[in-house]
Amino acid sequence: MTLRIGVIGTGAIGRDHIRRITCNLSGAEIVAVTDVNADAAALAIESYGLSGAKIYPDDLSLIAAPEVDAILVASWGPAHQQSVLAGIAAGKYVFCEKPLATTAAGCREIVEAEIKHGTRLVQVGFMRRYDSGYIQLKEAVESGFIGEPLMIRCAHRNPSSADLYTTDMAVTDTFIHEIDVLHWLVNDDYVSARVAFPKKTRNALPHLRDPQVITLETRGGILITTEIFVNCKYGYDIQCEIIGEEGIVRLPEVAGITYRKDAQLGMNLLMDWKDRFIDSYDRELQDFIDCINQNRTLQGPTSWDGYVAAVTADACVRAQESGQEEAIELDEKPEFYGGIALRSV
Amino acid sequence: MTLRIGVIGTGAIGRDHIRRITCNLSGAEIVAVTDVNADAAALAIESYGLSGAKIYPDDLSLIAAPEVDAILVASWGPAHQQSVLAGIAAGKYVFCEKPLATTAAGCREIVEAEIKHGTRLVQVGFMRRYDSGYIQLKEAVESGFIGEPLMIRCAHRNPSSADLYTTDMAVTDTFIHEIDVLHWLVNDDYVSARVAFPKKTRNALPHLRDPQVITLETRGGILITTEIFVNCKYGYDIQCEIIGEEGIVRLPEVAGITYRKDAQLGMNLLMDWKDRFIDSYDRELQDFIDCINQNRTLQGPTSWDGYVAAVTADACVRAQESGQEEAIELDEKPEFYGGIALRSV
Amino acid sequence: MTLRIGVIGTGAIGRDHIRRITCNLSGAEIVAVTDVNADAAALAIESYGLSGAKIYPDDLSLIAAPEVDAILVASWGPAHQQSVLAGIAAGKYVFCEKPLATTAAGCREIVEAEIKHGTRLVQVGFMRRYDSGYIQLKEAVESGFIGEPLMIRCAHRNPSSADLYTTDMAVTDTFIHEIDVLHWLVNDDYVSARVAFPKKTRNALPHLRDPQVITLETRGGILITTEIFVNCKYGYDIQCEIIGEEGIVRLPEVAGITYRKDAQLGMNLLMDWKDRFIDSYDRELQDFIDCINQNRTLQGPTSWDGYVAAVTADACVRAQESGQEEAIELDEKPEFYGGIALRSV
């Protein structure tokens, strides 16, 4: 069986997914595309030789098309909510890039619609859950290898940030990935957020406070500290270390050859974020395709996870501004999404 | 375009390739299978739901089938040569698992047939050239980062060997992968082989001499030492280090999470060889498919590389028996395969 | 020249220093000892064959003895202040184990006495400044290799704590070493402290809050986060990482042989804190001896550093109780101790 996918938004991310589905993955094909810029849509079709794909004028018409089994939402953030809701209304599968919606209320609306529909249709594009390192960390937690997790220490560093990157984007564009993957890792809910600003690097533009240190606490008492440093200069570097009662586990370095030269023992670090989770992008989408083709329930990040991310990000942005601890108040998790499975308090 | 592949041999490796092509890769489908055991062929079709694939009674009828664009040879070694030659005669693309043929003369015959055909049709399944670590090593050599290579130190270790594994198989089944990847790494030809036998491990069966240390020398004078140790107990471990005039590069460890527990700082090693090059198996076959679908010349290991492997392995087996240095005498490399590109002598 | 040392306190630490001076170091000898337990003093003399050493009834008589050039204070904490002040009054050199005094006021009194004396007489036993790793970190900061330091991440972990160990001792006995070495590393003063309590490990006794996360901020804005975890079970582990504008430096693991065995690549971690800084204990004391014997100014931790440690520890203990940020208010650093050399604010 071949899953027929319609792509909404043919910017950089949309085109990358088109390439992936067409050239790398198995079991799916692109049958429809749309973009606010019609030329961009046409160019995407041409670039990847998608002779069988049709261009639609907008998301709603694409979603309505009978040949479309599933949609991939890669438009700009504010447009996501409408597409996702329309997809659910049409009973079609939806792979939605982050954010699921730009507000917590918007995410909640999607959650309700999906519950009302009665089966899972939506997967949010948080790819880290498909990274081999994070999967190993989760296994180490769930097997009891490190005992109960007590603390998590993370770092999310980029060599440099774009001029338009603002202080709140450190939460909504950058930390959002930690928000998603960390509560999944320890199967717990966040209850509070706090943000501290160390001495600012001179390598950041005047309007940007960089680095930041964000502290989350979970219902079970786990203290999570993440350094966000988007002008660290030296590389793109993702670190995560879980400190448990019996031991510690840590993400590996990205495997690279080691060298001995010029009085140094070293290895190269990545400079480009696109290289870091390149396999995870493939795996999240292959999993989405396989689950549908094999009539299995979607197992990737859910609408509820999108909602958790939105509520948590809101609290972090408030904490940036207030300098205080801000509460993270989530609704009760619906049975539909697996119910509550919290760590012991 | 979808490449239509016929699979010859549906044992473990053949089935794994069928799964790969069907579930992981893009641009190809299985349209035909054959096996000396007809039930095995039927089972393979059923296991992967290949409703469109036809079972043929033997390799020749499969190769003759008009719907077959390319064949994948995964039968037992002694049968390879006939299938490959028939494939070339039919002008079909051939992906052949090692060995290309069981004798150097057989390989040479394939080389002649392919040259006579006039374009490259054959890729041999030496997957290490598609491993990210080896690719980085090759870049380090070719960019001049370590200067001229002078020595290579390798280890090829398995936790344990099967009862039927014999001393010569350390060359023909195990070291054969180093034989292929090392001359590619340094773009040089082997001229001699020598084998030393250290103290034998008590963990090997009486008939097996294990470990062994194989030394190859290249035309350019590079000294290559490889430890083959197939009952090392602790893991499946592939090491390769190139010592150059200006520095050294080394394969990375397989990335795994690190732990701190019970007074140890550690990480898991692989126990199963199948996990080590899992990505490379995908990449070698995707590359084969892409080159054909995009009308590009095959760029994987050639028939000539299969011939080099056979000649070199023969010399190593002779060296096991003689205890002496044995010459490796290769014919001159045909222009068809890129001609001679040796390191300076 | 041989420095004649009188030791005040022959408990575990005192005896260890006696052994060190007698068996490992050069240029000094033990000529006098005293202990509140006279038998312990006699035993120490006997254990190390110090036939020439005399037992004194108390610290003051030992300090007054004409054959004593320098005293080593290794009694229990509350007794330190009197011995140090008496030593200064007698114009004798003083090597004082931490704490210099149990109160900031007591430390301040020592500082005043030393300034009044006019030359440096006192070195406090903060040995980490003599550790090769910390020295390399300091060089990396001072050479500009990582640019301006922005953040420091530390961990101080013990396998288990004694029954009598209390929550505040995580500051006064454990974190005190980070307090000393970190302001020295970045040449800056602390201005505030905050303490957070993650989920408690079940491996700690009921009365002890463990782990703790202590955050210090410096005048220059550097944010320092230290995890104190004294029942981590897995080992004695000291980590320190400085994140600067241009790069990051980190303490090395303690060098140990690596092994490959049982599907693990690993190395042993220390379990006993006494092994971690064993060389530093030798070096701090040899440096004290050499400076005196060579008529050079003492260069180890000063009375002022002892005062800084006391004021900072007080604030951290307050922060443990208040749950709030607590100010660290230091007097202006006297010219006598090198004056103010702060990082740019």
Added chain:
Amino acid sequence: MTLRIGVIGTGAIGRDHIRRITCNLSGAEIVAVTDVNADAAALAIESYGLSGAKIYPDDLSLIAAPEVDAILVASWGPAHQQSVLAGIAAGKYVFCEKPLATTAAGCREIVEAEIKHGTRLVQVGFMRRYDSGYIQLKEAVESGFIGEPLMIRCAHRNPSSADLYTTDMAVTDTFIHEIDVLHWLVNDDYVSARVAFPKKTRNALPHLRDPQVITLETRGGILITTEIFVNCKYGYDIQCEIIGEEGIVRLPEVAGITYRKDAQLGMNLLMDWKDRFIDSYDRELQDFIDCINQNRTLQGPTSWDGYVAAVTADACVRAQESGQEEAIELDEKPEFYGGIALRSV
């Protein structure tokens, strides 16, 4: 007790030992020096303020001096034998820098003299046995942690060699340290040597064959391969890895801080050999002093070890010239030196 040492030879190594004994170590003092260059001897005394040390005109008069308890032989190699024999004849302890004598016969003569004397008097300055890493390797072998050793892989690399350094010096000056430490590590005797010459680096002078690969085999069948590369450019690097039946152990890298900067994760390597075993030089001499002062039998490298080194080095130099395997024929080990304690054949 203070051991009174007379130093024969005040060149670089002799002066370094004088500094060590005077400034670093405990329990010994320099009471006499001699050098073929009387000014050098006087300068050494002056440099280290050895007001109590007397200058003697030659080794024999120094050895005869009643105030001399032990001699330290640091003259040039050809003079060692006479001094050591005179020391033994006078019943004095002898710490002799390598070589014990320049010929195997000379070493044998010393062995006979010491046996005749009846107690151990001589320690040879092979310091690696005092290196923490090698000691851990030996423990791993002796505890059975890696099972029976089967192979050893070593590398001994220097950034560059002096103009006067010749091909045979790769054995007599460089590999000599591996010769000593490796048979001690596995408690076995060498039986043969072979030398291979890989492609030569252009960074070596025309007269020097560099790198070299020396293979030793032991009576028990252990195969030891050592790369000697004295113009490797990148650093001073000592590697040793023991491959056993149950696992592998390897020397650690020299501990240094790690950095993340400029897209690199790295650490500094040593460039100067003097830094690599700096602690071992202290320990070997402190052990010599302590054994004598405490009336314990010397436990460092013996005269017999000096003899083993000489016989083995001779075979390696022959192997450099012959290109063949050369036998290493040792006399039977006298009971005096612990008798034969070979690995099972």
